[in-house]
Amino acid sequence: HTESDAAEKAAPTVPAATAIPDRLVAGWHARSSATRIPALGDAVVVTGDGGDVVAHDPFTGHEVWSYRRDLALCTTDAVWPGSSDSVLAVYRNSRGCSEVTALDGKTGRRTAARSSDADNTLHLVSDSGYVVAQGPTRLETWGSNLVRGIEYGRVDAPVNPDVQPGRANCRLFSSAISGDRVAVIEHCGEEPGYRLTVLGALLNSEEKVTEYGSSLLTIDTLQAPPVLVAMNSSTISIYDAGSTNPGSPTPPRIRLFNQDGVPGSTHDVKGERTPRADSVPIDDDPVVTYWTGQATVVLDAGTGRPKYQVPGTLGPGALMDRQLLLPSPSGISVRDVETGREIRTIALTRTDFRGGTVSLRVIGQVVVEQRGDMIEAFVPAP
Template sequence: MAARIAPERRTRLDLTITAVIVVLVVLAGVLLWWTAPARTTELRTATEEPVALLPTESLPTAYRELWRAPSPATDVPAVGKATVVTGDGGTMAGRDPATGRALWSYRREAPLCAAIAAWPGGNNEALGVYRNSRGCSEVTALDANTGERRGNRTSDADDAITLSYDQTFALAAGDTRLETWGTNLVRGIEYGRVDAPVNPDVAPNRDACRLHSAVSGDSRVAIIERCARDEGYRLTVLSATLTEDEKIREWGSELITTSAQGAPPAVIAATDSIVTVYDGGGATDRPDPTVRTFGTDAVERGARSVDGERVPPARSHPLTAQALTTYWTGRSTLVLDSNTGEARVQITDTLGPGELATGLLIPVDGAISVRDPVTGRELRRVPVDRGDYRGVVSLRTLGPYVIEQRGDEIVVLGPPAE
C-alpha cells in the first residue's frame, strides 16, 4: 500500500504573505483601471452613415451663417467626406455641415492638443491627439463619418504640436521632435529629441535643434530648424519612412539664412523634387519677403519677391486640395501647384488661404473672392458678414457649404434661405 503524503502545513506567516499578495494584485488591478484612458473615455457613434456630399456646381449670390462652434484644436477647417470635425476641450465631434448637429462625439478627460480630418478621399479619418504626462502623445483615429474607433497609438511628444497630413502620412511636429504615421497609425520616422534611442545612429548627427516648421508631401518631410552650432536657419529634407536598415534617410540639409536675427522661414510645400519656403527676409540680406524653392537636396533653385509680412503669421497654415496649395503671407495669398511646388500666382489684399470649388475661393474683407486658379483674375465676389472678426480666415468647402476657421471658431456658411 502506497505511503500517505502528509498535507503541507500552513503557518501564520504563509497565510499573511498570501493575503498581502492578493491585496497587491487587487490594488494593481484597481490602479490600472483607474489610470486607463478607457475609463475616462466616452464615445457616441452616429446612428446612421451620413451621405457624402458632391462638389457644388454653382455658387450663391450671397452667403449666410448657418452655424458656428468652438474649435481651438483645429488650425484649419477639418473637413471629412460628409462631416465637419471640431475639437474643443477634450471632445472631438463630427457635425452635420447643414445644421452643426453632432452626429458623433468622442470625449476624454484630457486636453485635446490638435485635431484634423485626414484622407477624406480614402480612409476618411478624424485624428485627435491628447495630452498626458509625456506631452501631446496619445493619438486616436476615428471614422470621420460615424465616429467608430479605427486605432490608437502613443509615444513621447512635445507639450504643443501642429498636426497635418499629405496623401499618405500624418505629421505631428513640435518644437523639439516630430513623427510621421501611416493611415494605420504605424510610425514612419521620429526625428529630433529621442529620450531613449534604441539605435543612436538612426538619425542625422545634429545636437540641440529647435524645429520651427515642417511639412510632409510625396514621402518627404521638409523641416526648418536651428541647431546648437548653426549661425542661421537650416532646411532639412528627410524621407517619411525608414530605410531598409532602419535608419532615417536624409536627402539634404543646408543653412538657408546667414543669421538667426530675424524670424525663421516657414515651409509651405514639399514634393519628391521641390520644397517651397516662405522667407520674410529678416534673417537674410534679402530686402523683401520671398518665396524660395529648393531641391530635395536643400540647395536653392529659385526665388521671387512677394507681398507679405517679415514674420510668417503664426496662425497661417498651408491648405492643399485638388492639386493646389494656398498659403497666406499676412498680406496676400500664394497659389502653388501642389504637384510641383511652384508658385503660380499671388493674390493681394486677402485674409487667408482658400480652396478650389467652382473657381478658387479666397477670403477677403467682407466677401469671398472667386478667382481664376490659373491667372488669379477675380471673376466675382460673394458677400460675407464676418462681424468684428479681424484675424486669419482659413477657408475650405464641403458640397455647397463654405467652412471658415476664424481663430478658435469654426463658422459654416450656406446659401440664403429661400
C-alpha cells in the first residue's frame, strides 16, 4: 500500500541568491495541508496532503519525487538541510501519528523508519541535530537515524517508571530545541498556570530524562498559552500574549529565559491576546521572525533578544541576499535586516488570498509562501 517514485538522480542543490529580483510573479501553487510553513530542502519544495508527500522543483513546480501511502499524513517537514537533507513523513494509524519514514531530500529514496505510540496530532520542530515530535500529551526527540532520544509526557506502560519527572496529566502546547536541550510549554494537573520546562534531548547516564529547570510562567490559565519562539545555546524566547486580569494586567511581550528556565528580561511588543494557531516562528540565521497577529517581531538568533518589530505585516519572513523579506498586504517588504528600515516593496498578486497568516521562506531566488493549506511559489519575472 505504498508507492515510492524516487528520482533517478539527485536534484541539484539550489545556490543562495546573490541578488533580489526586481519583480516576482506567481510561478506555481499546490495544496499542502500537512505543513505549517514552507518545507524547503537543499534542492526542493516539499508539500504534503492526504497520503502524498511530493517534492517540487522550486522554479517550475514539477514533481521531482513522490512518496504515497494509503494512510492519512499527519505532518511532513524538510529537516537538516546542508547535512543529511532529509524529509520526514509522519502517518496516522491506530496508535496515532505513529509511522515515520525518512526520505532523502534530493531523491526521495527511503533512508530510515520508526514507529511508536503517538498522539493523533503532531508537530515537528528541528535544529541541526535533533527533531522534537510534539503532540498535545507527549513528545519525543529523534536523531537523524530516527532513533529516539527521550519520550516525555504520557508514557504508556513505562519499562522504568522513575524515568520521567514527577508531574502528571500534562498538556503540551509548544516546544523548541537547541543542541542537547528541549524546552516545552505545558499545563499539568491542577496547577494554576502554564509552565516552562527544560529537558535534556537524550537520556542521561542513568537512562532517565534530565530536567534542567521548570517554573510557572503565569498565575492562571485564563489567558492563552505562551508560545516558544526561539531557543539557542543560552536563551529561550517566549511570546506571552499578556493578561487582562484587573489585578495584574500585562501587555503582549517577549520574555527571555536562560537554558535552565530562569527568567530574564521582558520586551513589550504589539500583538494579539490570542496567538494565531497558524503563526509559526521562522529561524533564518542571523534572525528569527515571529508574527504576533499585529506585527512581525524580529529577534537576534544568537541572543534571542528582539531587535525590532514591523507592524502591518502578514506573517514571518526570511532572508534573501542578506536582506529581510516580509509578507505585506501589497506584496513583499524588503528591509535592512539589522535596522528593519524598508528598502523597497515588491508587488505581488497572490492566488486566491482571503486573509490569514502568510509564512514566507526563500530557496535561491524563489519566494515560497504558505497560506492556510496552500503553497505558492513566486519566481523572478522574465
